[in-house]
Amino acid sequence: MPDGYRPRHVSRRDPRAHWVLFALGLLVLLAGLAFNGYARGGGGGSGRAGPVTQVPTPLSWPFVRSDPGGLTTRALPPRTIALTFDDGPDPRWTPQVLDVLRRHQVPATFFAVGSRVDADPALARRIVAEGHDLGSHTFTHADLSSAAPWRRRLELSLTRNAIAGATGRQVVLFRPPFSSRPGDVGSRDLAALRDVTDQGQIAVLADLDTNDWRRPGVDAIVRAGTPADGAGAVLLMHDGGGDRSQTVAALDRLIPLLQDRGYTFTTVSAALGTPASAASTGDRLRGTALRWFQALGSGLSTVMTWLLAVALVLGLGRLAFQAGCAWWHARRRHPPSRAVWSPVSVIVPAFNEAANIRATVLSLVGGDHPSVEVIVVDDGSTDGTADIVERLGLPGVRVVRQRNAGKPAALNTGIGYARADLLVLVDGDTVFQPDTIHRLVQPFADPRVGAVSGNAKVANRRRLLGRWQHLEYVIGFNLDRRMYAVLRCMPTIPGAVGAFRRAALRDAGGVPGDTLAEDTDLTLALHRAGWEIAYAERAIAWTEAPATLRQLWRQRYRWGYGTMQAMWKHRAALRERGAGGRLGRRALPYLVVFQVLLPLAAPAVDVFAVYGLLFLPAYQLAAGWLLLLLLQAVTAGYALRLDGESLRPLWSLPLQQVLYRQIMYLVVVQAAVTAVLGSRLRWHRMARTGAAAALASDHGRP
Structure with a gap:
């Protein structure tokens, strides 16, 4: 999902008090666990461990x-x-x-x-x-x-x-x-x-x-x-x-x-x-309260132990299953089929994309695929985005101007102007490689395929935050897509790089505008319309990721909230047959568990880890954490190799687990509270730095 848009509805009830309640809840949890650890610290017997070195001063009687x-x-x-x-x-x-x-x-x-x-x-x-x-x-x-x-x-x-x-x-x-x-x-x-x-x-x-x-x-x-x-x-x-x-x-x-x-x-x-x-009455009341608090701490400890065990089993199972599916996806052989050379229309919705739009458009023309038209839909930009494209004077590139109506409306406008039956939807901050469009449309040789997801990569990865997002894209997003491709239940085609049949878009009712995750919403609708979704891992697109924590928070907050909206909207897929049922019974439970429930529980698990540092043997905690980190590093290394990436960013993985992961979990908490309260979220704009354009220049593009 790009970040250069804001929807027409911007009313918002922004929940703030929940953070106070959330912090108080974690403090109560930590206090209860700590008191339980303190209360269970006693031993037994009359003898001290080790020799008594103090000087005896005998008393006479007991x-x-x-x-x-x-x-x-x-x-x-x-x-x-x-x-x-x-x-x-x-x-x-x-x-x-x-x-x-x-x-x-x-x-x-x-x-x-x-x-x-x-x-x-x-x-x-x-x-x-x-x-x-x-x-x-x-x-x-x-x-x-x-x-x-x-x-x-x-x-x-x-x-x-x-x-x-x-x-x-x-x-x-x-x-x-x-x-x-x-x-x-x-x-x-x-x-x-x-x-x-x-x-x-x-x-x-x-x-x-x-x-x-x-x-x-x-x-x-x-x-x-x-x-x-x-x-x-x-x-x-x-x-x-x-x-x-x-x-x-x-x-x-x-x-x-x-x-x-x-x-x-x-x-x-x-x-x-x-x-x-x-x-005294006071002592009795304090004793009763103390007993209740100790019972609460004991209960919390039991619940957290089970929760941690379940989270570890699910997490390790997910890593193993992801890696297995990725291995199978990388090695399976498709039956030979004719290459796809059909005309392609590329639609670029743009709102204030002056920093990258030139590089984006130039990367879309002159590639390996013939007969490509590019339609840039300027959605009420105020920074001269449309003027930049028009000054390029490129054949096959058209600019369509409209009043600001939001990204889904801009995409539907572009679809209406497009001439081809194969449509590529591209964000305005994305740069394609010369062979990206051709590789992206090849799965359409199978008439059952209605859409194809490409491989989005982070362009601005030189700083630590960019490196963490790069690892997240490669390890999480792309490993997940390989797994979804094997299971035939891809839930999201990224807005940065995706291709669609016009007929599939028509069956899905066009690009929906009633959620903030229009790419997930559209992909789920395509499944329910009976279409297959493919993954072209070699169709690479470079996109600009958030460069500050504030921008990252806003982006992921919107992604999380929009994904919850889309899952709820398409919950009926759980009862359907065919492609919709496959999506409902495979992808939706996976998303609920790993993108909602476990992240919501993660802060409590982290509090339990703090409790462990205080009351459990340090060597056990260190051994467990290092083992998990090693497994994640092996999985990350395999994912990087599959994507043809260097292993050097792996050094930042421990920091990502300690710092970046917490931010992502808190984002899910915020998104869940927003969804439960029924608040409407505005579309935050991310400030562009031109990282995608710089990357194109580094690769020899004008």
């Missing part, structure tokens, strides 16, 4: 609280056991632990990870309902000894709210992750304990660490959990964070063993005389 004089500690009385469990609640193991406790009718204290409380609030409520204590074990099982003060406060606050929202209880008890006995507390641990107890919480360490998280065997856990000489003890065990089958079995043996030795069981709060109190 219960630690802050008093005006500093930290004070306290122990359990003799023959008293406080069973404590860390790292839950776990949907598999916590219910089994609770069943053992209920069978033996003993209480316990559960130090819960806040994010796991949010994931299973009903289990947290069961713990409380069955008479057990529920304490804090941080929100993500974070090592507070190495955490910044703000992180400590955040972990405690989130866990307090999570438990309040699930159970309505206020948290007082706290156990630091990776903690064990008082004598193992180091200098950094002590600083963290001071910070926590200064906030009014009671830290609970352990007298006996069963090390059940290491899964040493049931006998070893029972031995480690048996106090010596009738001493009271806080026993450290785990109900989450891994396989706890040995813990459950050992607990079932340990409780009756200790009962037989005269031990009684208590909760930590009962031992300290600090019964649980009701949480």
Whole structure:
């Protein structure tokens, strides 16, 4: 589609607020994913990864609280056991632990990870309902000894709210992750304990660490959990964070063993005389909101994982299928047929094309095909376009002037003046090679062919933006056209280079003017009229691509919006037979998936990639991205070779994937919003630089 036109209808409701909503949506998505990644960052167990290098500062007893004089500690009385469990609640193991406790009718204290409380609030409520204590074990099982003060406060606050929202209880008890006995507390641990107890919480360490998280065997856990000489003890065990089958079995043996030795069981709060109190309304509300947000983040993560998987499968499948069709298209042999030497009328609609029109017209005359007439339809230009053509004084070139009515009207005017039955439609910024017209009309030897698409190439490719568009034309557009040619469902003949039978145009009702993608609209109509569309990849035309991001945005915005209009207009092709049905069931779904749905989802996928950079192993992301880039580079190299192009532009492919691709996706978002709101889009004019004319001069044309 050329960019030198504007339609007569220019009314427009330009949606702007949607960008604010779009940005907010992406921020919410990123926040939800990030919070999900943060909440799922916890591990389990009592031991730290790696050696402890801090200086030990032993405490005397397992219960630690802050008093005006500093930290004070306290122990359990003799023959008293406080069973404590860390790292839950776990949907598999916590219910089994609770069943053992209920069978033996003993209480316990559960130090819960806040994010796991949010994931299973009903289990947290069961713990409380069955008479057990529920304490804090941080929100993500974070090592507070190495955490910044703000992180400590955040972990405690989130866990307090999570438990309040699930159970309505206020948290007082706290156990630091990776903690064990008082004598193992180091200098950094002590600083963290001071910070926590200064906030009014009671830290609970352990007298006996069963090390059940290491899964040493049931006998070893029972031995480690048996106090010596009738001493009271806080026993450290785990109900989450891994396989706890040995813990459950050992607990079932340990409780009756200790009962037989005269031990009684208590909760930590009962031992300290600090019964649980009701949480404030604010904490409960914050906890409920926190749980909903965590559930939202988890759901978003699941959806995005599936979306990414589907996008990758579709993308890789598309690359493979495109390459396979291109290989088949390049190697298949057509039956010999007579050459086409019929007269050709070339129609050039032009609106303010002074920068390129001379080169365009000169490239159309004096070529390899005889009997070519050129009709330039000046559609109300104000820059002297028609005067430039008339001053050339070329035989067989006519200028038709009309008031500005838009490109479709200009094309239909030119068709009405044309003498030949084979018509070539050319944009006013396009330069043909000497053999382009002859190669373009050769498929008309087959009487079933009603139109032929040529091979449009970017002329101004010296700058980075032009290089990216060059790669897009060769990799995307032309690989797609080869695939469509094999599948016999070509959806678009580019306005820069296309040929038509007059009879086919008549059957399609002429060039339509009710969409902004008149080339796609016309091509779809030709299919539905029963005509075949061919692709002449060696009929090359050089066209001027947008030279600035602003011009590129306007062009692609119009292309995207117009394509959506055309697809909707011809949606009935899905139910038709013959060529129309082939188009409807092959090309239209492809366009919907790869030109609408996946681009609309791409910004969310990019947000998921940012989430991956923050929370997933970097080497996995790098390996995946490099693999995809390698596959795209191989496909791009093959496409460039098929088109006889140099491989040198491939160096810009990584930048194209990171920068250019995002612009194209946002264009689709804008076009989709415009289509949904029913806005009418004006035809933006692209400023011409004369790149096509310069290219013609470089190739020796006058």
